[in-house]
Amino acid sequence: MNSIAFKSFVGLRQSSPEAPHFAAQPRPATPHRKFRVLAGKFSPKLNGRNLRVAVVGGGPAGGAAAETLAKGGVETFLIERKMDNCKPCGGAIPLCMVGEFDLPLDIIDRRVTKMKMISPSNVAVDIGRTLKPHEYIGMVRREVLDAYLRDRAKEYGANVINGLFLKMDIPKDKNSPYVLHYSSYDGKTNGAGEKRTLEVDAVIGADGANSRVAKSIDAGDYEYAIAFQERVKIPDDKMVYYENLAEMYVGDDVSPDFYGWVFPKCDHVAVGTGTVTHKGDIKKFQLATRKRAEDKILGGKIIRVEAHPIPEHPRPRRLLGRVALVGDAAGYVTKCSGEGIYFAAKSGRMCAEAIVEGSENGKRMVEEGDLRKYLEKWDKTYWPTYKVLDILQKVFYRSNPAREAFVEMCADEYVQKMTFDSYLYKTVVPGNPLEDLKLAINTIGSLVRANAIRREMNKLNV
Secondary structure, three states: OHHHHOHOOOOOOOOOOOOOOOOOOOOOOOOOOOOOOOOOOOOEOOOOOEEEEEOOOHHHHHHHHHHHHOOOOOOEEEOOOOOOOOOOOOOOOOOHHHHHHHOOOHHHHHHEEEEEEEEEOOOEEEEEEOOOOOOOEOOOOOHHHHHHHHHHHHHHHOOEEEEEEEEOOOOOOOOOOEEEEEHHHHOOOOOOOOOEEEEEEEEEEEEEEEEEEHHHHEEEEEEEEEEEEEEEEOHHHHHHHOOOOOOEEOOOOOOEOOOOOOEEEOOOOEEEEEEOOHHHHHHHHHHHHHHOOOOOOOEEEEEEEEEEEEEEOOOOEEEEEOOEEOOHHHHHOOOOOOOOHHHHHHHHHHHHHHHHHHHHHHHOOOOOOHHHHHHHHHHHHHHHHHHHHHHHHHOEEEEEEEHHHHHHHHHOHHHHHHHHHHHOOOOOOOOOOHHHHHHHHHHHHHHHHHHHHHHHHHHOOO
């Protein structure tokens, strides 16, 4: 889930005033004259063609970017190797994404209106009591969502290439093209593919946590989690229980620094977990997650096993020249909740919008300053959310007593309202000062009790 009542504490970092791009004194004869700076105004016009941009990676970030570019007059190439990729992803999307990205309801497998947060001692708290009748969390399968976004980008004119990006030649000047080397699999079912090259003016790296585009610009490494997920086909009578319900399990048994989940899909459930600190034990944590949910998935058959790295924080570099990173390639997955689908699609769209604007709908060359506007807008909009969730993870996922306190806190209706309002609509929800004070006091009380329990447990272990 996204940030809870702590969203009201947005003063985590004092924003510095933006430095002007230049200082100019107005002429005395025209004291009211206004100066207007157009992005890309000083970039050369493109003669006989439109701006060419390659989007590497066909997930939510790549699909959203390619669609926006194609609609904006940019000649767009979308390169994706696995057109049926089933990423190990819980598949939860906020309500606002359905409308914001005009998603058809038939690609949403389930509309979750209830969640259970289950503590290390198996105390279950029902979450969702504050949802309005029309509100829900959408559950999707990545292979369905990703294909839909790619197909829609193609309808708007994007060239979709079934290929594997290999490397990129960096131009020596600001107007020469980037040369992308890739293996083409169009029309082929197997084999090594046909080696090809593609010349473009700009590149959007949307190729995930193991991004080759990121390596091409020396973007640096980041800490990552391993997500492990099994798709389990359970009996119909048990599937009724998960019709509109999702479960989240916390505890050292399922993950020392994350959580386990059971999320409903169209005709099965996704059971998974993740960890940053104990990657070698991921299968042990997965077994424990299945054990915790055993009575509800008993008789189920595993129909698919998936594993994938998930970034834990943004890369040190997300932009160089006319190359920008988005989605998992940039590191846009939230701590504590592990949410990434919405932020991937949103970052892809925002980056593409900056290119369309900077190129004046594909008519001019772009430069690093045009793409940097995307980063500035992104950081200003979402940095507080990432920071708050980072703090929540450090405070509440550090021990089982702290997780018990976290689950206890989630029982509060005010917490639930702030959580869902912030998650569903991706906006900073203004808090009630009195309720915020009560919540702060209750949180402190929960943490004090958690520390007391931990001390007693430590005594028993001596």
